Amino acid sequence: LSVLVLHGPNLNLLGLREPQIYGASTLSQIDDRLLELGLSLGTKVECLQSNHEGALVDAIHAARSRHQGIVINAGAYTHTSIAIRDALAGVQIPAVEVHLSNIHQRESFRHHSYLAAIVVGQISGFGPHSYELGLRAIVAHLQKSAS
Numbered sequence: 846l847s848v849l850v851l852h853g854p855n856l857n858l859l860g861l862r863e864p865q866i867y868g869a870s871t872l873s874q875i876d877d878r879l880l881e882l883g884l885s886l887g888t889k890v891e892c893l894q895s896n897h898e899g900a901l902v903d904a905i906h907a908a909r910s911r912h913q914g915i916v917i918n919a920g921a922y923t924h925t926s927i928a929i930r931d932a933l934a935g936v937q938i939p940a941v942e943v944h945l946s947n948i949h950q951r952e953s954f955r956h957h958s959y960l961a962a963i964v965v966g967q968i969s970g971f972g973p974h975s976y977e978l979g980l981r982a983i984v985a986h987l988q989k990s991a992s
């Protein structure tokens with residue numbers, strides 16, 4: 846089993862960026878933890894961050910031949926990107942949407958997600974732990990659909 850973890854714009858700044866909202870962990874700490882968790886779940890994990898919408902679309906397309914599942918924090922593109930939604934729907938790779946913050950508790954422009962309707966489910970509000978829950982959720986989903 847192989848899962849792609851995609852981080853969208855500004856998530857490279859984690860640890861520095863609004864730590865009261867997003868926490869003190871850096872992206873590389875989060876990625877290290879996900880690789881470790883992947884090992885314990887018997888799943889290969891590959892992590893990729895981009896600030897560019899098209900690069901995220903390309904990464905989703907490229908996942909087709911390499912990964913069975915996707916965990917995605919699309920950052921602000923969550924609320925704007927029909928292109929990322931269409932890419933996920935187009936490749937038909939099951940995905941879990943994650944957010945560090947609880948987007949439903951924040952400004953109203955963060956309440957709507959273009960991805961929510963086409964992903965398996967959404968995890969929001971648990972800080973860096975959201976990613977771990979997301980990885981566990983996609984692995985459980987893939988194992989269930991394989992059996």
Ligand code: DQA
Nearest residue numbers: 855918920921944945946955
């Ligand atoms: C975020 C929430 C988004 O609204 C925001 O634009 C982000 C991060 C989160 O992880 O809480 O960049 O996706």
